[in-house]
Amino acid sequence: MTEWFSNLEFLAQIYWAVAIIGSLVFIVVMIMAFTGGDADDVGDFDADFDGDVGAGFQFISFKNLVAFFTIFGWSGIACMDAGLSKPITITISVVSGLLMMLIMASLFYFISKLSDSGTLKYKNAIDAVGEVYLTIGADRSKMGKVSVKVQGSIRELDALTDSLTELKSGTIIKVVDVTSNGILIVDQTRKPIEPIKTKNKELDAGGKHLISNE
Numbered sequence: 001m002t003e004w005f006s007n008l009e010f011l012a013q014i015y016w017a018v019a020i021i022g023s024l025v026f027i028v029v030m031i032m033a034f035t036g037g038d039a040d041d042v043g044d045f046d047a048d049f050d051g052d053v054g055a056g057f058q059f060i061s062f063k064n065l066v067a068f069f070t071i072f073g074w075s076g077i078a079c080m081d082a083g084l085s086k087p088i089t090i091t092i093s094v095v096s097g098l099l100m101m102l103i104m105a106s107l108f109y110f111i112s113k114l115s116d117s118g119t120l121k122y123k124n125a126i127d128a129v130g131e132v133y134l135t136i137g138a139d140r141s142k143m144g145k146v147s148v149k150v151q152g153s154i155r156e157l158d159a160l161t162d163s164l165t166e167l168k169s170g171t172i173i174k175v176v177d178v179t180s181n182g183i184l185i186v187d188q189t190r191k192p193i194e195p196i197k198t199k200n201k202e203l204d205a206g207g208k209h210l211i212s213n214e
Helices: 002-006 010-032 062-081 086-117 197-213
Strands: 045-047 055-058 127-134 146-148 153-159 173-179 184-188
Touching: 010 062, 010 086, 055 062, 055 086, 062 086, 062 153, 146 173, 153 173
Parallel strands: 153 184
Antiparallel strands: 045 055, 127 146, 127 173, 146 153, 173 184
16 A cells, blocks of 8 residues: 555645545544534634625535545546646646535535524514413513414414513414513504405405496
8 A cells, every 4th residue: 555655646646645534534524514513613714705695605614625625636536547637637626626615515505594494583573463372470470371473383482571461361462572582572462354355356246246237
């Protein structure tokens, strides 16, 4: 193994060393990333680009740099085995590494977006209308629960009220504020009346039918 490595050209030695080391680190990084670890804690390489690509898109990060060197090494080896010149080999390997960085950055960006979309943001509950599930004590004397629609799904959340009377189970409420620790502040309100468009259309059609018969 040592003799084989020593017989390689200097550029080939660099590519093989980068490819092998990069591949080993890349495997560790991927295992950490998909098992809940944070590979970016290894170094402070993160840089957020808030341009057209979107906020939170991390192009330069530890895992992306590992991906760059891994693909850089293997693509360089492939180019040298194909008999390409050194300038072309270096160009292709650098471009391939950058493309891999872009793919990695995009992958983790969309994964983080999916994760964020499933995380409950209590501020989104403000102005939502719901129903008291467990009685809420007057003037924040007793915490209760309310059932409100937040982020597209019905949730049962802890709630308090500034009302001077308790809000009993079944009372229609509106979320007016949220505390820093995620407790809803609610007040009694009326359930909004939603117009039934179908019935309105049927009445209009019926009226026109009567007029035509006359």
